[in-house]
Each structure stands twice: as C-alpha cells, then as structure tokens.
Amino acid sequence: MGDSISLRVTRYRPDKDREPASQEYDVPLRKELTVLDALNYVKNEVDTTLTFRWSCRMGICGSCGMNVNGEPRLTCATFLSDYAPGPVRVEPLANFPIVRDLVVDISDFLAKLPRMKPWIIRDDDAVLVGEGDGEYLQTPEELEAYQQFSMCINCMLCYAACPVYGLDPDFVGPAAIALAERYDLDSRDHGARERLDVLIEREGVWGCTFVGECTRVCPKHVDPAGAIQRYKLKAATESVKAFLLPRGAR
Amino acid sequence: MTQAPAVRRPKRRILPLVWLTFSGGGVIAAVFLPVLVLLFGLAFPLGWISAPDYAHLHAVVTNWLTRLVLLGLFVPMLVHSAHRFRYTLYDGLQLKRKLLIAFLCYGAAMAGAFASLLVLLSMR
C-alpha cells in the first residue's frame, strides 16, 4: 500500500458550468482513513471550494451518502485502502439532481416522508393518553415486529440504488415504504388503513419490481425490499376483502 | 366531546389483484414448468425418453379435470408474463407510452387466455 491515492471527484458550479466534470486530487492513504476523511483533507488543505455534506462521521446521521466507484455508500464508512491503488471515483448520490459538486437536491425525498404519516395514529381519543397512565405498554416481541424498519437513518442510499426511482421519480421509494411499514407494524398504531390509501396508488408500492438493490446497499440492514413486498401482500389482501365483503364488514 | 371516526371505505382497486395473479402465476411457472419444458420441450421430441403413447396422452388431457387444471395454470402464467414484461418495457427501454404498453401487454394475456379456453374446449 503506497502512501497516497488519487480521488476523482465530481465538480459542478451551477453559475459557471453547463455540466459536471471531474477533478483529481492526491490524498494521503492510511489504513484508517475514509473517503470522507479524504474529502475533508482536500477541502482543508488543497481546494476549499469543494462542497459536500457530512456531519457525524460515524454512520448514524445519514448525511454523507455519495456514489463511490459507482456504488452508493456512506463516505464516512468507506475506507480508502479498500480501493488501493485507486483512483477512487467520488460522485454525487445517484438519481438525485446535483446542486453543486457532491451536494444533491433531496427535497423530493423530504416531501415523500410526511406523506407516509410517520407518527402514531390512534383510533381512540387523544385525551385518554394524557390522563391516567400517560404511556403505552409494548412487549419485547411487539417491539421486535417493527424494530428493524425503525433503524433507517434517511441516508437515501436505497434511492440511489433503485433503478425504478432513477427512471421514475414519482415512485415513492424504498425508505418511505419501509417507514410506513415501521408504523403499521407498531402495536401502538392504528393508522394502517390511512397509509394504505397513499401506498395503494400506482406510484406507491406497485412501481417496485423487487430488484432488491435497496436492501443490498442499506448500511443499517433495514431491508426495505422486504418491507415493500410484505406491503404489497397486505394491500392485495385488503383489495380482495374490498371486493368480496359487503360494505358493513370492512 | 368526541365523535367516532368516519367509517373508511377502501376504494376498489384492480392493480393489487393483478399483482396477486402475477404472484400466483410466478409460483405456478416455477413449480410446473421445469418438468414440462424438460419432458415436452426436450426429452420427448429429441427421443431421450420415448414419447407417451398417443392414446394414453389423449386420455389424460381430454379428461375434464385436466382441462380445468390446465386452464387454472395457463391463465395466471399469462398474466404473470404480461405483468412482468410490461414493467420490463418501462424500466428496460424507458418507454413513456405507459397506458399503451399496459393495454398491449394485458390485452395479449387476455387473448392468450381466450385462446387457451378455445383449445381446451375444442379437444375431442
């Protein structure tokens, strides 16, 4: 392993460039350094104009998602030494419009999340919760039912991996559906029917063709593909009931 | 003072039912087709195994239970093919005329289903 590696980074200045181009930087190579460390090295020592998002640098905030050698990755969790001798191609997260350099426009994703009604929806009166116990009880088994889907850090790597979203941004997408499933499976929630109304639409779950790449790239092992397929079965069962059962029974 | 939430009536939607048929067709294709392709597609025509005696095969397929089962296998498999191919056209060729593609794909499946019915009924 040499002591430096080349980074091939996408640059795009909206006021100056018609389209993105790549720029190469030599960065130090040590076994503990990540791609994010390399980007910060560039910004601090070489080129302060390089623009990118990052925050916790430990894989929990979901800010630093980018395409490294074509793969959607958290740059804080991607080691330079894995790509030696390089060069390492660092591009903005796929399937999102580029704002500047490595920063993408995530407003579409942010608009989709609240459509899932990602909060506990109750049938009963809200008043009851404040009085009396003021807390909901949940067994470990009930927690386990949805826990995996609650681990999402909104890093959008799954959207970058999803070919359906890349081809049709109307598709509501893996993380959003996993989020809906997280609440549907929560024993405290009664909102499954309301979420179904949103997801049973054409751009809801039905756009998914079970490529499964979203699950493969997820850094938190949420398995959004599994959530989506289970949701399809649930939606299909509800549809059969809607056709077969008389109105009162539904 | 609170009111009971309004009773929600889910709208009737056909796409979930198409998906269910697609799923069923997928299971049927996975479980029934391999042996049929092996036998009728390769082994019998190429003589690896001697082809079934005409009288015996005729008796098996013209049985009304067999005809019913075959219809129940063919239709879901045709819907499965149409549904999958429709999405392949969207994602593979990035075709934009979505309604036309859907119409052609499911239309072909319906034509195939109708043809299956005709063939199964007209065997004598």
Add this chain to the structure above:
Amino acid sequence: MSEQLLYRRRVSTWWWTRKRTYFVFVMRELSSIFIAWFVVFLLRLLSAVGDSRSAYDHFLDWASSPLVVALNVLTLVFITLHAVTWFSLTPQAMAVQVRGRAVPGSVIIAAQYVGLAIVSAFIFWLVTR
C-alpha cells in the same frame, strides 16, 4: 438554490449492464417472454393431441426441429433462473410464523423445492405411465 441550475443526470438505457445484480434482475424479468412462449407451445401440443394421432406425430417432429429445440433450451435456462430466484426471494417477501416463532428462510426455500420435486414427480408419472 435555483431550480433551473440543478443538473439532472439522465439514466442510460444500458443501466442494467453496469452491475451484475442489475443484469441478473433484467434476465430474470425477461424469463417472462419464455414463460409466455411455452404456454403457446403447450397449447399447440394440446391442439395436436385433441386432433389426431398424426397431428401429434407431426407436432413432435416440429418440436424436434433445431429452431424450436434451441428456443426450448433457452426456455429451460430461463425458467430455471425464474424458479431459483423466485424461491430464494419468497422468505424476504413473506414473514411466515408458525406458533409465534418466525420460520427461518432456509426452511421456506427448502419447502418450495420439495413442492417442485413432488409436482415434477407427479407429472412425470402421469404422463409416462
């Protein structure tokens, strides 16, 4: 951030050739063509059997012609891909529980292969006895 200055990258028509998993996915989806073909093939067979002994012999001759054999070899390859991928994806698509415990994925997959074996054996027996 001005909307017009956002750069939207176009997805290449060849997006599915760039990664092995995408390529296998598209091949899996194309198996649908061969499934439809084989249903048509079976309908031709049934039509011949329902007609006469000579129509049946004529069908077998046609089925042994190089083009049809090649098509059916491809069909066998693609239907195998379909079955293998379908069986392996089922545990991910369905959470199966027996008596409150989750059934492991390997059991679900094995059960499907057992189903395949049973159906295949039955059809083989039915047709060749």
